[in-house]
Amino acid sequence: MRLGRIVGLLVLAALVAGGWFLVSKLSNPQMPRPEKVTRVVSLDQGWSPEMSERFHHTAQGTFLLPVAWLNHMEAGFFTSKKLTDPELLGGLRYITDGVKPGPLNPQGYPVGWAAASWSSPQPGGGVPSNNVGFNCATCHTGQLNYKGTAIRIEGGGSLSDAGAFQDMVGKAILSTELLPWKKKRFVDGVSKDLGLPPATVEAQLHGAFLKAVEGTKQSFIKPLYSEAAFGRLDALQRIANTLFADDLMQPSNNRPGDAPVKYPYLWDIGRLDWVQYNGSVRQPMMRNVGEALGVKAQTALVNLKGEANPEPARWNSSVMVDNLFWMENSLHSLHAPAWPADVLGPIDSGKAARGRDLFAKNCAGCHGIHVNAAAEPVEWKVTMIPLEHIGTDPTAAENFAHNTYDASKLGAGTIDGATGLKLVTDRVKGFQYDRLKLDPEARKAWDGYGREGAVRAPLAYKARPLVGIWASPPYLHNGSVPSLFDLLSPTRPASFPVGAREYDPVKVGYSTAKFDGARTFKTAEKGNSNAGHWFADDARAGKLGPGFSEADRWALVEYLKSATYADYPCTDAQTKQPLNGPACGR
Numbered sequence: 001m002r003l004g005r006i007v008g009l010l011v012l013a014a015l016v017a018g019g020w021f022l023v024s025k026l027s028n029p030q031m032p033r034p035e036k037v038t039r040v041v042s043l044d045q046g047w048s049p050e051m052s053e054r055f056h057h058t059a060q061g062t063f064l065l066p067v068a069w070l071n072h073m074e075a076g077f078f079t080s081k082k083l084t085d086p087e088l089l090g091g092l093r094y095i096t097d098g099v100k101p102g103p104l105n106p107q108g109y110p111v112g113w114a115a116a117s118w119s120s121p122q123p124g125g126g127v128p129s130n131n132v133g134f135n136c137a138t139c140h141t142g143q144l145n146y147k148g149t150a151i152r153i154e155g156g157g158s159l160s161d162a163g164a165f166q167d168m169v170g171k172a173i174l175s176t177e178l179l180p181w182k183k184k185r186f187v188d189g190v191s192k193d194l195g196l197p198p199a200t201v202e203a204q205l206h207g208a209f210l211k212a213v214e215g216t217k218q219s220f221i222k223p224l225y226s227e228a229a230f231g232r233l234d235a236l237q238r239i240a241n242t243l244f245a246d247d248l249m250q251p252s253n254n255r256p257g258d259a260p261v262k263y264p265y266l267w268d269i270g271r272l273d274w275v276q277y278n279g280s281v282r283q284p285m286m287r288n289v290g291e292a293l294g295v296k297a298q299t300a301l302v303n304l305k306g307e308a309n310p311e312p313a314r315w316n317s318s319v320m321v322d323n324l325f326w327m328e329n330s331l332h333s334l335h336a337p338a339w340p341a342d343v344l345g346p347i348d349s350g351k352a353a354r355g356r357d358l359f360a361k362n363c364a365g366c367h368g369i370h371v372n373a374a375a376e377p378v379e380w381k382v383t384m385i386p387l388e389h390i391g392t393d394p395t396a397a398e399n400f401a402h403n404t405y406d407a408s409k410l411g412a413g414t415i416d417g418a419t420g421l422k423l424v425t426d427r428v429k430g431f432q433y434d435r436l437k438l439d440p441e442a443r444k445a446w447d448g449y450g451r452e453g454a455v456r457a458p459l460a461y462k463a464r465p466l467v468g469i470w471a472s473p474p475y476l477h478n479g480s481v482p483s484l485f486d487l488l489s490p491t492r493p494a495s496f497p498v499g500a501r502e503y504d505p506v507k508v509g510y511s512t513a514k515f516d517g518a519r520t521f522k523t524a525e526k527g528n529s530n531a532g533h534w535f536a537d538d539a540r541a542g543k544l545g546p547g548f549s550e551a552d553r554w555a556l557v558e559y560l561k562s563a564t565y566a567d568y569p570c571t572d573a574q575t576k577q578p579l580n581g582p583a584c585g586r
């Protein structure tokens with residue numbers, strides 16, 4: 001008797017625990033409330049409002065969901081809100097403030113969501129559908145809030161939580177398939193919108209469900225990505241996993257994405273001779289094609305059974321190279337925003353001038369504009385600093401340098417990320433260039449300044465010019481330091497809340513005040529170290545120079561708030577002589 005009761009209680013406890021586990025796994029991630037904003041201001045960054053609008057909503061051929069699906073899909077098991085509900089999107093920090101439906105964005109989607117009609121790149125194609133995907137602006141448009149005013153930063157880092165959103169889309173698909181009442185609403189809505197028989201929509205939903213189950217299985221065991229913070233993504237690993245595991249249908253090629261990095265700012269980017277935090281990529285089109293593939297442009301590397309498609313058909317994709325060319329070109333005329341004193345308060349010009357002297361002496365050797373006048377058009381040489389010298393978190397650079405993938409389906413054997421990225425992006429790009437019948441001159445122009453398609457994997461991070469850095473918090477490649485003041489100090493916060501766009505114009509960064517629904521950035525976790533790039537008086541790894549007095553730190557911060565191209569240290573990379581004029585962005 002007694003034994004029976006104990007067993008019964010144990011079974012009950014196991015059921016409750018199992019149920020609780022299941023509910024917690026099936027629930028949407030915790031998220032904060034949308035922030036209250038009463039007005040949105042734009043700064044002069046060289047773009048007209050029309051240009052911004054076009055940049056925000058030009059499609060690049062990436063795939064999230066068909067428009068009709070997005071309009072009718074509910075956001076998970078325990079909610080009847082739609083995936084596009086402003087409450088959810090605002091909570092995940094997609095930019096919705098000041099967004100209105102317009103000719104380029106008829107659905108009124110957030111900044112960076114773009115729709116276009118295309119059919120599957122698989123041989124045979126099929127019926128085109130109107131699909132929504134993310135473009136550059138999802139990740140590379142920022143918003144800073146200050147006392148109810150939202151400041152748009154074109155080309156600044158977004159604070160959106162892509163990992164949580166992707167998780168939510170997966171749960172939305174699972175719940176729509178599994179809960180009959182949700183499925184009915186979805187199938188009715190989509191079949192009406194598209195004029196399709198309900199059975200067709202059901203079959204398509206089932207296909208998406210089977211894919212979502214694959215993704216969810218992984219997250220039940222061990223999530224592949226450990227972003228766990230707003231405004232970050234392990235972009236390079238996501239590109240490699242998407243190409244070599246998802247697109248090749250070879251899950252054993254997945255590698256942990258444990259080096260999330262913050263979304264970098266894009267002004268001046270066309271001038272830099274190498275880009276990515278680890279200075280790994282030289283050619284803009286190659287970079288952009290790689291990015292589009294990572295953000296789930298569709299490929300035809302293998303057929304639906306996972307076997308390699310024949311050449312050249314296997315290099316077909318939904319990547320829109322013409323639009324990528326436009327996006328890249330539009331960045332040429334984007335420049336850093338100037339500190340908006342009317343919103344964020346005046347600059348102390350005496351302090352800033354002292355800060356400029358300190359900057360010229362202590363920082364410009366790495367962060368100055370170093371003009372390579374021999375290049376045509378002129379380039380700015382970035383300074384690469386080896387990991388052991390800079391001392392910041394090495395995970396991102398090390399993963400890219402050391403991870404390998406089985407690419408035998410492509411006839412390439414085992415390859416590293418740099419080789420694989422070059423191989424695939426070269427062919428995918430070439431396929432589209434051929435399709436558009438581009439001549440050699442046009443190819444050079446579309447590639448970007450005729451630059452060669454080189455990819456490398458240095459164990460180093462790049463130092464770049466910092467004009468406008470005030471507008472792109474938090475700091476360091478992994479976003480591990482909340483403010484410029486903290487970055488210049490000998491101690492930095494070990495953990496801090498993330499997810500609020502409220503700005504701190506004093507320390508210069510996001511405010512670290514507590515708020516409901518905040519996630520905590522823990523610098524002790526892998527990929528999150530806030531060490532290195534130190535200015536301190538003791539001996540420590542990653543030290544660049546002696547410590548600054550508190551007054552000197554505030555002076556440097558004041559300079560970085562106010563720095564413009566006109567007063568930024570600029571030299572000839574070869575002769576080290578001071579330079580002036582348009583080569584310096586003036």
Ligand code: HEC
Nearest residue numbers: 135136139233235261262263264269275276277288291327
């Ligand atoms: C899903 C988010 C996302 C999208 C979409 C996206 N990027 Fe990025 N981008 C990133 C991240 C994250 C990095 C940093 C990766 C790294 O260096 O490790 C990055 C890096 C870059 C860099 C290098 C910056 C530097 O400091 O060296 C450029 C240039 C760039 N992106 C341009 C673009 C353009 C142009 C588009 C659209 C055609 C685009 N990105 C779309 C997230 C995104």
Ligand code: HEC
Nearest residue numbers: 362363366385390392461462463469474475476477478544
């Ligand atoms: C020895 C070269 C070097 C010197 C000197 C140097 N830096 Fe850096 N700096 C770097 C490198 C490399 C990075 C990128 C490190 C990373 O992200 O892991 C960086 C990153 C930064 C960042 C973060 C940029 C971002 O996008 O988040 C800021 C801000 C910065 N430095 C400011 C300064 C200031 C101010 C000084 C002078 C007091 C200075 N640096 C001196 C090499 C240098």
